[in-house]
Amino acid sequence: MKKKVFLILILAVVIVLVVVLVRRDKKVEAPKDALYLNWNSYETEQYSLQYPKDFSFSEEYHYQALGPGKGITGIAFTIPVILTKNTNLSKDTKLSIETIPNKEDCTPADFLSAPTVKEPLTENGIQILVAEQSEGAAGNRYDETVYVYPKCVAVRYFIHSTNIGNYTPGTVQEFDRAALLQAFTLIRASFQIHEKEAAI
Helix, strand or coil, rough: CHHHHHHHHHHHHHHHHHHHHHHHHCCCCCCCCHHCCCCCCCCCCCCCEECCCEEEEEEEEECCCCCCCEEEEEEECCCHHHCCCCECCCCCEEEEEECCCCCCCCCCCHHHCCCCCCCCEEECCCEEEEEEEEEEECCCCEEEEEHHHHHHEEEEEEEEEEEHHHHHCCCEEECHHHHHHHHHHHHHHHCEEHHHHHCC
């Protein structure tokens, strides 16, 4: 009787070990759509994307930092004001989608006045040109990154912050740049140019 019980226990242990090993080796990945649960969707004939519900968007956006006659139209997704509370992050910080019409190929220089070009990316078989630019003036800092897609469509990260040293110590905190960039990166990861339009 004891031998039978012992064999049953050995069998049970073996079964548990097998189950544990199978579960350990099985990779469970959350579907991409789960990352955007409760996000809003935005779509035009040319592209689509998803963005957090607490971001505001404007279809009247014009980027004008390149000077007179060089404005670029597009749409902008601006961060919620709550992200700027008690920090040095300014409320005009945004991610924008910009298009230069009637032009086949663009470079970062079409979107930034003094770009520092980075290594290009290849995502889903599409080459994306990348560049950065930073400027400071009167206690303000403007950090921009552009991702230039085919057919002169670009995603711009525009981060406006102020000099933390200009505030009374303890009254304002440095904003969480990593968290902000993560949010922008998730938005850009959802960005898709419609194949039909990209082929024109």
